[in-house]
Amino acid sequence: MHLAELPVTGYLDRFSHRPGETFTAYVSQRQDGPCRARLVRVICADPNPAGPGMRMDDMAAHFDHRFAGRRQELRQGSYGIAQPLPADDPSGGRMWTLLVHTAAPHRGGTLLAQEDGTRFMRLALTATGAEARLSWPGGSAHIATATPLQARAWYRLSLTADPKTNSLRLSQALLAVPSLATRHEVVATGAAPGLAVPAGGTVLIAAEDATTPRNHFTGKIEAPSIHAGTTRQAPLIAAWDFTDGIGTQIATDRGPHARHARLVNLPARGMVGASWSGREMCWRHAPADYGAIHFHADDIDECGWDGSFTWTVPDGLESGAYAFHLTCEAGEDWLPFYILPPRAGPHRKIAFLASTFTYQVYANHARGNADAAYMDRVAAWSAYPHNPDQHPIYGRSTYNRHPDGAGISISSRRRPILTMRPGFLTFNDPHGSGLRHYPADSHLIAWLHAKDLDADIITDEDLDDEGCALLAPYTLVMTGSHPEYHTPRMLDALQSYVDGGGRFAYLGGNGFYWRVARTPELPHIIELRRAEGGIRAWDAESGEYYHQLDGGYGGLWRRNRRPPQMLAGVGFSGQGKFEGTHYRRLPASHDPAFAWMFAGIEGDIIGDYGLSGGGAAGFELDRADFALGTPPQTIILARSEDPPSSFVTVPEELLSHLATVTGEPPADLMRGEIVYFDTPAGGAVFAVGSITFCGSLWHPGLGGFTGNVSRLLENVVRRFTEETR
Numbered sequence: 001m002h003l004a005e006l007p008v009t010g011y012l013d014r015f016s017h018r019p020g021e022t023f024t025a026y027v028s029q030r031q032d033g034p035c036r037a038r039l040v041r042v043i044c045a046d047p048n049p050a051g052p053g054m055r056m057d058d059m060a061a062h063f064d065h066r067f068a069g070r071r072q073e074l075r076q077g078s079y080g081i082a083q084p085l086p087a088d089d090p091s092g093g094r095m096w097t098l099l100v101h102t103a104a105p106h107r108g109g110t111l112l113a114q115e116d117g118t119r120f121m122r123l124a125l126t127a128t129g130a131e132a133r134l135s136w137p138g139g140s141a142h143i144a145t146a147t148p149l150q151a152r153a154w155y156r157l158s159l160t161a162d163p164k165t166n167s168l169r170l171s172q173a174l175l176a177v178p179s180l181a182t183r184h185e186v187v188a189t190g191a192a193p194g195l196a197v198p199a200g201g202t203v204l205i206a207a208e209d210a211t212t213p214r215n216h217f218t219g220k221i222e223a224p225s226i227h228a229g230t231t232r233q234a235p236l237i238a239a240w241d242f243t244d245g246i247g248t249q250i251a252t253d254r255g256p257h258a259r260h261a262r263l264v265n266l267p268a269r270g271m272v273g274a275s276w277s278g279r280e281m282c283w284r285h286a287p288a289d290y291g292a293i294h295f296h297a298d299d300i301d302e303c304g305w306d307g308s309f310t311w312t313v314p315d316g317l318e319s320g321a322y323a324f325h326l327t328c329e330a331g332e333d334w335l336p337f338y339i340l341p342p343r344a345g346p347h348r349k350i351a352f353l354a355s356t357f358t359y360q361v362y363a364n365h366a367r368g369n370a371d372a373a374y375m376d377r378v379a380a381w382s383a384y385p386h387n388p389d390q391h392p393i394y395g396r397s398t399y400n401r402h403p404d405g406a407g408i409s410i411s412s413r414r415r416p417i418l419t420m421r422p423g424f425l426t427f428n429d430p431h432g433s434g435l436r437h438y439p440a441d442s443h444l445i446a447w448l449h450a451k452d453l454d455a456d457i458i459t460d461e462d463l464d465d466e467g468c469a470l471l472a473p474y475t476l477v478m479t480g481s482h483p484e485y486h487t488p489r490m491l492d493a494l495q496s497y498v499d500g501g502g503r504f505a506y507l508g509g510n511g512f513y514w515r516v517a518r519t520p521e522l523p524h525i526i527e528l529r530r531a532e533g534g535i536r537a538w539d540a541e542s543g544e545y546y547h548q549l550d551g552g553y554g555g556l557w558r559r560n561r562r563p564p565q566m567l568a569g570v571g572f573s574g575q576g577k578f579e580g581t582h583y584r585r586l587p588a589s590h591d592p593a594f595a596w597m598f599a600g601i602e603g604d605i606i607g608d609y610g611l612s613g614g615g616a617a618g619f620e621l622d623r624a625d626f627a628l629g630t631p632p633q634t635i636i637l638a639r640s641e642d643p644p645s646s647f648v649t650v651p652e653e654l655l656s657h658l659a660t661v662t663g664e665p666p667a668d669l670m671r672g673e674i675v676y677f678d679t680p681a682g683g684a685v686f687a688v689g690s691i692t693f694c695g696s697l698w699h700p701g702l703g704g705f706t707g708n709v710s711r712l713l714e715n716v717v718r719r720f721t722e723e724t725r
Helices: 356-361 372-381 437-450 460-466 488-499 564-568 708-722
Strands: 008-012 022-029 033-044 055-058 064-069 079-082 094-101 109-115 120-126 129-136 139-144 155-162 167-175 182-191 202-205 219-227 236-241 250-253 261-264 268-271 292-295 309-312 320-328 331-339 350-354 410-412 455-459 476-479 503-506 525-527 571-581 583-585 617-623 635-640 673-678 684-687
Touching: 008 320, 008 331, 022 033, 022 064, 022 320, 033 437, 064 309, 079 236, 079 250, 094 109, 094 120, 109 219, 120 155, 129 155, 129 167, 139 167, 139 182, 202 219, 320 437, 331 455, 350 437, 350 460, 356 410, 356 437, 356 460, 356 525, 455 460, 460 488, 476 708, 488 503, 488 564, 503 564, 503 708, 564 571, 617 635, 684 708
Parallel strands: 350 455, 350 476, 476 503, 503 684
Antiparallel strands: 008 022, 022 309, 033 055, 033 064, 033 320, 079 202, 079 261, 094 155, 094 219, 109 120, 109 202, 120 129, 129 139, 155 167, 167 182, 219 236, 219 292, 236 250, 250 261, 268 292, 320 331, 410 525, 571 617, 583 635, 635 673, 673 684
């Protein structure tokens, strides 16, 4: 039994397709046996009995497929594997050498391995220092320094094997900074009767065993090389230069045979090396300073599973949120996806932009909160039963860390994503449902259905792929609760849409916050470097702020001179626990020019209820800031008040513990604001400045999509779509 694995689970080739395009599903079962996949349409993914309830319409008439399910292996851990070296005469001896740096030397792992079928060499770390093992027909040898490495220090490790003298020498030398002169060298020597070393064959970096790579190393490696002799001055057999091709998954071999290494499971590149000078912060400007690759034992690119079934989206099937419901004898799972409208149309007036990059960045966020009370609620509500805390096999989120404490900077969508499932609870919310991201955004989808407001669904990845053309057919583009992560192309497209007269509704908080990177060669991958500033789950090391995939500066869009206020009128300002309060209308909301938004609403309190934290203004709040780009014509219609005691001002607003960028007291910046502005081209923007807003579209007390939050949004959407641009 593989207890860390789900009974059945899987992933898709991508999150969205259009009619005529084909989904491929990759499914694994813990035990081989029959499996069924049928189509459902996801209307609401909230299992809270006080809410609208889970609603997944049966669409089996369009797809109902039975197949033989089987277990498929998932292998974590990054490494490099070189093209086989040609066979040669090793009688003159060998030296294997490299630079190494790790924050967790006690974890150990293989640094360099070579095997030619009958002879094997392994250079590794253990909790007690460097060690080497060799084996050959009829013999083997082991040598170790028995001196633990210091954490976060660069070492040169060298193994010399001399068949002429049947001797081994292992050197562990701490490097001085920054000259690279060695000091504190520890040397171990030993006899190896009948010694024979590999003649050519396969070389692995940061792992061993080419057939089933294992014993992965977590840490940085730089400049591994193999010499045809017993010193570094001996002729090169191979020398892998990690300063070349940093944006690729190939490590260049500068040796005479050009046996380049393929990198597996996406280790981190653009990492400062042993000779980093600090004079340049960008690897593109000084690649020689960035000669290290950071390997991790839990890195994952994609599962690499075989396809289990395919399904071509039929013509005429409505754009919307769907899923394949998987069932087998031992359990069930859902593989969510979206169907876009045909490229040539027809298109509806409204597009909901699903925040799939944000879903992916948070994929499998292990929060450590799946305690007994949480699991009791899951069981009572028949919510999604699996939590990333219990299933690390599918990889963690960029909100988690690697085993050495380094932040996870790369996320793949080609793996099971437990947090992107109908009914998944992020929090055991005492005031509501505790939903975030994919299931939380279904509050808006369910609201659109209830109000008979037809909308197409498009996704972040489609927007990054297609740009402005994706948005052009729509009168109104709406976001969900938390559109946090964006590429330059996405922001360009959204800004162009708004500037060109489009109508835009930003219905969340902490949006347009972080810059992420993609590359066409790895379309399923998102990279995130958490550079200086912002509320961060971890911070990138100095000098490692630039993405390896596109060379762009990571971190906040605000640090890239594109604050959220420039697009949406508001930007991140305050954060607390998953709890909410209300807005209070400001005098401007009663002006006849804007009062249409509040038609049918009595009183000045908006959203003092809801399924997300108990209030419409909560968890993460955005406010207007004209110095950061809020358009001067923007009207602030309502403002949150009485923030819960857990709330804090975001760090990018603080100059010290007392002073802020704006000059306002820090406590005054813990606010969310509902804003509106017209654009010169005839468009308009409506923004709510709160993650929990959409959770208040449903009124738990009234038992329906009623109440002043629902009425406010309905007034805006109907006005935005009744007029032509």
